[in-house]
Amino acid sequence: MTEAAYLAGTEAGYERTFTATVVSRPPGAIVLDRTFFYPVGGGQPADRGWLTTSRGERVAITDVRKSGEAIVHALAKPAPGVTLPAPGERVEGEIDWARRHAHMRLHTAQHLLSALLFAQSGLRTRAAALRIPGATIDLESTWPSALPWTVVAESVGAELARARDVRIAFVRRAEWDRAPSARSGAVPLAPHVDPVRIIEIDDVDRCPCGGTHLRSTSEIGPMELSAPVPYAGGSRVGFTLRGLAAHSERVTP
Numbered sequence: 001m002t003e004a005a006y007l008a009g010t011e012a013g014y015e016r017t018f019t020a021t022v023v024s025r026p027p028g029a030i031v032l033d034r035t036f037f038y039p040v041g042g043g044q045p046a047d048r049g050w051l052t053t054s055r056g057e058r059v060a061i062t063d064v065r066k067s068g069e070a071i072v073h074a075l076a077k078p079a080p081g082v083t084l085p086a087p088g089e090r091v092e093g094e095i096d097w098a099r100r101h102a103h104m105r106l107h108t109a110q111h112l113l114s115a116l117l118f119a120q121s122g123l124r125t126r127a128a129a130l131r132i133p134g135a136t137i138d139l140e141s142t143w144p145s146a147l148p149w150t151v152v153a154e155s156v157g158a159e160l161a162r163a164r165d166v167r168i169a170f171v172r173r174a175e176w177d178r179a180p181s182a183r184s185g186a187v188p189l190a191p192h193v194d195p196v197r198i199i200e201i202d203d204v205d206r207c208p209c210g211g212t213h214l215r216s217t218s219e220i221g222p223m224e225l226s227a228p229v230p231y232a233g234g235s236r237v238g239f240t241l242r243g244l245a246a247h248s249e250r251v252t253p
């Protein structure tokens with residue numbers, strides 16, 4: 001079992017380095033007792049980065065996935081002469097920060113945008129996918145023709161100019177089920193989820209999520225927003241964040 005240390009709170013998303021102990025070494029991969037590397041899931045791509053052994057040897061992490069209770073870090077082919085760490089050895093993990101922070105910006109922007117779209121149209125988000133430098137939000141129905149998109153786009157711009165705190169709260173499942181937020185019901189929570197990890201944007205949104213997010217919406221930055229188009233029986237809204245295109249070129253370890 002791997003402790004998913006990135007889940008602890010908003011600040012855990014800002015941890016760039018950590019130490020951990022090697023638990024096992026499946027072929028081409030490594031399992032640690034704890035990790036801040038985010039495994040792909042919930043529309044958020046996996047982190048990448050590096051592990052450094054106690055001998056100072058460095059190997060790149062190319063992918064991270066959940067496998068049952070374990071989080072499996074896929075390793076790049078080590079350089080000649082590098083000895084991979086054995087179970088029981090201490091290692092230092094380093095997150096590719098440009099990529100992680102890009103995902104935090106995109107993910108927090110997605111929550112904010114999903115909340116604003118719901119507030120104005122009543123449409124809930126069915127799925128969201130992040131891919132640097134942008135993201136897509138799939139809504140459960142077609143966009144109401146009576147609601148001008150320009151009005152929505154202006155309200156999004158005004159909201160992005162504000163700085164709202166983002167917090168993470170853990171709520172008992174029974175408590176959440178008694179009073180879930182109206183916008184979050186399009187995707188039912190799995191039965192085993194308890195407590196529920198809630199991402200709260202001050203006065204705007206509460207939504208269950210296991211991803212990494214910013215501590216303030218002020219870090220999102222300028223957004224290019226595109227109008228909804230019909231998609232898979234509903235509609236799709238897309239956006240990109242400025243300043244991320246260059247980062248996407250630097251994410252490969």
Ligand SMILES: [Zn+2]
Pocket residue numbers: 107111199209210211212213
């Ligand atoms: Zn999220």
